[in-house]
Amino acid sequence: MNRGWLSILLMFSATAPAFELMGPRWPEAELTFQFDLVNIRGQSRAASGQRWNDAFIEAMMRWNRASAFTFNAATGRGFDPCRRDDINTAGFRRDDCGFGFGRNTLAITSNVFIRNVYQESDIVFNDNEPWDVFDSRLSGEVVDFTRVAAHELGHTLGLDHETRRPALMQPIVSNTTLPLADDLNGVAALYGAAPQPQSDSCQQSIELALNVWQTGRLEAEDCRRFDLDIGQSQDESAVDQYRFTLPTGGRVVIQMQGLALEPLDAFLELRDDARQVLSSDDDSGAGLDAMMVADLAAGDYFLWANTALASLETGEYRVQVAIGGIDQAASVRLLPGNEVQIDSVEFSGQRYSVRLHPFNHPDFPDTLFWTLGEVRGGAPVVPGATVLPESNHIILHPVDVNGQLIDVGLRWSPDANFPELWLWRLNSAEFR
Amino acid sequence: MLRGLLLCFLLLPGLVQATTIRAVDMDQLLKHSQLIFIGQVRGREVLTDPSSERLFTRVHFAVQEVLKGALTTPELTLDFLGGQQGDRVEQVAEMVYPYDQEVGVYFVEAPEQRLVNPFYGWTQGHFVSVQDADGINRIRTATGQWVTGLDFTSTVTASQVSRDIAEGVQVRAIGQSRPAMTLFDFKQAIQEYLEIRP
Numbered sequence: 332m333n334r335g336w337l338s339i340l341l342m343f344s345a346t347a348p349a350f351e352l353m354g355p356r357w358p359e360a361e362l363t364f365q366f367d368l369v370n371i372r373g374q375s376r377a378a379s380g381q382r383w384n385d386a387f388i389e390a391m392m393r394w395n396r397a398s399a400f401t402f403n404a405a406t407g408r409g410f411d412p413c414r415r416d417d418i419n420t421a422g423f424r425r426d427d428c429g430f431g432f433g434r435n436t437l438a439i440t441s442n443v444f445i446r447n448v449y450q451e452s453d454i455v456f457n458d459n460e461p462w463d464v465f466d467s468r469l470s471g472e473v474v475d476f477t478r479v480a481a482h483e484l485g486h487t488l489g490l491d492h493e494t495r496r497p498a499l500m501q502p503i504v505s506n507t508t509l510p511l512a513d514d515l516n517g518v519a520a521l522y523g524a525a526p527q528p529q530s531d532s533c534q535q536s537i538e539l540a541l542n543v544w545q546t547g548r549l550e551a552e553d554c555r556r557f558d559l560d561i562g563q564s565q566d567e568s569a570v571d572q573y574r575f576t577l578p579t580g581g582r583v584v585i586q587m588q589g590l591a592l593e594p595l596d597a598f599l600e601l602r603d604d605a606r607q608v609l610s611s612d613d614d615s616g617a618g619l620d621a622m623m624v625a626d627l628a629a630g631d632y633f634l635w636a637n638t639a640l641a642s643l644e645t646g647e648y649r650v651q652v653a654i655g656g657i658d659q660a661a662s663v664r665l666l667p668g669n670e671v672q673i674d675s676v677e678f679s680g681q682r683y684s685v686r687l688h689p690f691n692h693p694d695f696p697d698t699l700f701w702t703l704g705e706v707r708g709g710a711p712v713v714p715g716a717t718v719l720p721e722s723n724h725i726i727l728h729p730v731d732v733n734g735q736l737i738d739v740g741l742r743w744s745p746d747a748n749f750p751e752l753w754l755w756r757l758n759s760a761e762f763r
Numbered sequence: 764m765l766r767g768l769l770l771c772f773l774l775l776p777g778l779v780q781a782t783t784i785r786a787v788d789m790d791q792l793l794k795h796s797q798l799i800f801i802g803q804v805r806g807r808e809v810l811t812d813p814s815s816e817r818l819f820t821r822v823h824f825a826v827q828e829v830l831k832g833a834l835t836t837p838e839l840t841l842d843f844l845g846g847q848q849g850d851r852v853e854q855v856a857e858m859v860y861p862y863d864q865e866v867g868v869y870f871v872e873a874p875e876q877r878l879v880n881p882f883y884g885w886t887q888g889h890f891v892s893v894q895d896a897d898g899i900n901r902i903r904t905a906t907g908q909w910v911t912g913l914d915f916t917s918t919v920t921a922s923q924v925s926r927d928i929a930e931g932v933q934v935r936a937i938g939q940s941r942p943a944m945t946l947f948d949f950k951q952a953i954q955e956y957l958e959i960r961p
Contacts, residue, residue: 353854353856355852355854413815413817414816415816415817427844427879428812428817428844429812429815429877430819430844430877430879431873431877431878431879432878432879433872433873433876433878433879433880433881433883434872434883434884435784435785435786435884435885435887436784436785436879436880436885437783437785438783439783439856439879440855440856441817441844441854441855442853442854442856443851443852443853443854444851444852444854445851445852446850482783483783486856491856491857492927
């Protein structure tokens with residue numbers, strides 16, 4: 332360690348920050364990476380279908396959005412990360428320029444600097460490892476390329492590992508996918524203060540009409556809980572903010588439903604017009620869906636559509652605020668012989684009256700199945716059931732079983748042996 | 764027996780650590796290191812790799828005792844990617860180079876191969892012995908935390924990535940006065956485990 336490096340470390344340790352710096356910095360708060368990421372097998376996309384280039388750019392954007400530093404991407408031509416050519420690049424390799432990775436190395440960032448000023452940065456990803464691109468929690472051997480790339484880019488910036496506070500630069504690759512406050516303080520110490528992370532866009536909300544399903548998508552570009560709860564949260568989950576007005580007081584039923592086959596773990600938060608939390612819910616709907624019943628006065632309210640996980644979870648969902656709520660919802664009744672009568676079910680925006688017939692599946696004698704029976708036009712009332720558009724799963728909310736209300740989820744279960752039947756099996760049932 | 768499972772130690776502070784490294788546990792560390800030795804750094808030099816023109820640091824060790832594996836000479840040379848030549852520094856994030864005259868216990872992944880970092884799991888396979896005021900050699904991790912014990916039953920998951928210290932290496936928490944493991948105890952714990960699980 333040379334004296335300049337040491338003096339910088341001492342200078343920062345005197346102010347007792349948690350972040351750790353490697354010493355040098357770039358002369359400008361802007362850097363271009365030139366790359367065309369293709370693995371050794373010639374694949375430009377991960378198993379998930381996402382291009383490696385796009386994933387690397389997303390990793391850059393995670394720093395760009397939150398800090399004063401700007402990474403630029405120049406794609407279309409790959410360069411050799413082993414060459415010292417003043418080109419900053421990234422690539423997959425089976426070794427690191429003649430040096431083997433060994434059993435445990437996933438990726439390596441090497442920076443060249445002269446007198447504490449960086450000249451070049453190269454990132455090499457170990458192509459012997461199973462990479463993919465995903466936002467969900469880590470599990471198994473496969474590693475998420477984007478969050479490792481974002482971590483490596485932190486080293487490019489001059490950040491070292493942080494072990495004392497939550498940070499993307501923690502040495503443990505975890506469910507943290509974005510630069511956190513400690514990381515950003517480190518970048519600010521090197522390159523100046525960042526714009527306020529809570530941008531105006533995080534104050535904006537979407538108007539939500541009553542009794543209408545609003546479809547949305549939680550994604551990486553959304554405001555995050557740590558943007559909205561500044562200083563109080565390390566929660567990286569995305570938030571869509573809605574605003575609705577109740578013309579009169581009364582009972583409302585608010586629902587958030589994931590729409591993908593692997594749905595979001597939906598989380599709803601109801602806030603008053605000063606954005607103070609009134610109520611929240613995680614799993615009161617069917618499966619992982621959120622639902623809350625509240626008696627509210629007339630006025631303006633905010634609704635945060637969020638996920639239960641503290642890490643980023645993306646995906647389609649829909650949300651609805653229904654006035655009148657369950658008292659006015661069309662009924663769902665379990666009839667003798669296990670027939671199910673749904674007076675109003677919503678499917679692709681239309682309302683139907685549906686009868687489901689029980690079905691004895693020869694391969695699954697212990698599982699309850701239903702087939703689609705009679706279908707008629709339904710009344711334009713708050714539906715008692717919903718068919719999820721992407722999965723055909725049915726959510727009954729709730730079904731009346733001898734006077735007891737049960738939230739039920741039916742899983743769409745097509746069977747090649749019965750191609751003519753629309754089949755659902757019982758997936759979840761919870762007493763309300 | 765308890766000593767065989769739980770021991771204590773020390774280490775020296777290093778600079779930084781390695782980029783993104785999978786976590787290893789003590790069992791993996793002992794099983795997959797082809798060579799484990801106690802030695803002292805006798806010299807370092809920074810050279811340029813002729814094919815890639817990249818800098819690497821060559822470290823010369825005097826081997827004092829081999830705990831696993833075989834060596835034909837009491838000297839060993841290991842190369843580490845990166846280094847400093849004049850003003851020019853090629854910095855490999857998280858790399859901790861053994862310092863001159865350092866005494867340590869080193870877990871070498873494959874001495875015949877040229878790896879970015881030859882220590883198994885980078886800093887996880889790198890321990891430093893430091894003499895205390897009473898002249899007793901105690902063990903620290905490569906990142907400077909005093910080692911107070913070894914737990915060979917701790918395991919890592921496949922998705923876990925290194926926190927610089929191998930799983931099962933117990934380090935002294937802030938404010939604790941528990942003494943660090945001596946070099947002797949550290950060595951004995953490793954030898955005992957290798958006898959059980961060669």
